[in-house]
Amino acid sequence: MSSSTSSSMILKLSCADQPGIVAAVASLFSLQGFNIRESSQFEDVHTSRFFMRTVLESVEGPKSIAAVKSAFAAVAQRYGMDWSLDDGTAKPKVLIAVSQWGHCLNHLLNSQKQGSLPVEIMGVVSNHETMTPLCEWYGVPFHYLPVTPATKAEQEAQILALVEQTGSELLILARYMQILSNDLCSQLNGRAINIHHSFLPGFKGAKPYHQAYERGVKLIGATAHYVTADLDEGPIIEQAVERVSHAQTPDKLVEIGRDIEAVVLGRAIRWHAERRVLLNGHKTVVFDS
Template sequence: MSGVSDLVLKFSCRDQPGIVAAVAGLFTLQGFNIRESSQYEDVSTGRFFMRTVLESVEGPKQLAAVKAAFLSVAERYGMNWELYDRVYKPRMLVAVSQWGHCLNNLLNSWKRGTLPVELVGVFSNHQDMRSLTEWYGVPFHHLPVTAANKAEQEAQVLALLERTGSDFLVLARYMQILSNGLCQQLAGRAINIHHSFLPGFKGAKPYHQAFDRGVKLIGATAHYVTAELDEGPIIEQAVERVSHADTPQELVEIGRDTEAVVLNRAVRWHAEHRVLLNGNKTVVFNR
């Protein structure tokens, strides 16, 4: 069985003395060198967060053996932790409806090799994005949905996730509300792009809501999906200045570029294991 030489560790736990020293000491004994490390203490909750990139100086190691060795440190400090092979590219499934700007950005970044994922497929409740998806050589799955067949369609989505071995799902302007049950099954591994700077202007037509309020900034928000609509932990946001002279349709056009950039960043940071959940918030070690 082949081993691994580069690892990414991320964890959170109650802040207490000795955590960093214990982690560094354990991996030193396991023959690893620390190439990169970031840490953060949330003083409001007393939680400590850390992401570390490790390189073996003794040749490839068995990931299971390294995890077993780290378990003693993890249990001592009560960590919520994950250890990954840094070379492995997470398998990503994308959902889309009729707007393709976010999907096209993801497809292009994946094709260029700048998005560290394995894109295993795209599914949609419409046929509009089939030609774009297949032009990139990616399998396209048409899964139409109505109020009458929603449960059946979501079962097909879960089956597709399992069949493709997907590690996470990206909703690239997929204009359907996922059921509570599906949200729970995908907790922490489904990313949505909302065409507004949350927590303002939730739900449908946020650009029209922004126009009605006369805002001078519009934005986009990438967040993890939860059962509460547009309330999931936020991964990334960005804004763009607009004018009183811009129409709702012009706001939509301006916003689409922002949506694509924000979603791309969120997907990349998730794939690189830079995002740690902190209750209803996130800690993002993106630099």
């Protein structure tokens, strides 16, 4: 759980573009005893919407996050902002769902252990027992929750209960080969990230590498996106591609794709954890540097 006080905070906001936003933010936090350590802005010229991420550092020691939020609320209301202010030192708690492919899960577990992924992994959920030894090796709780069409609602209720019990702010679908129900998607809106083993919007659904092979593609890729009720249609956070040739079989494409998937998912989770991702309708704004 993040502390109620902190010397470092991260502000994210979006609102209709209008004069004075940056000045108002800087002025308010200057009066609150903060230096701006990092700030990124973006204007979507097509929608006239403004986006901003700012890292704040107190020069007066730890401050109450609730008190700073209260002070900023007047500025936010004046400009009609959608905003959040979070403890900049906190590592978000996450729950990972996986089926029988462990490459993405292993990458996330190893990255957290090495300190390069700023999250706290609270557990792993799976509809198979395949990943039990891997989770035991990393010392991460493993929850075996088998699912059938008849038990899907009950199993998803167990997943949601684990999300809430562990205080996880994010459910990561790390090659979890089950389609979430519309109800669960709704309850986890903006709180679930999926890795799709294809360069969306092409080759949705099952066996995208085989689909790509049949079409003779020269590039394959992976896409990390927020989960919505529309299959593989959620706002995209990160993508990457690798060049391939006609000589490579579907199995070889799958092999190449595994490495891309792990890297892409890791980046997306890190950017989400560092509060670098802002929703922009069906798209995202990602301040990745």
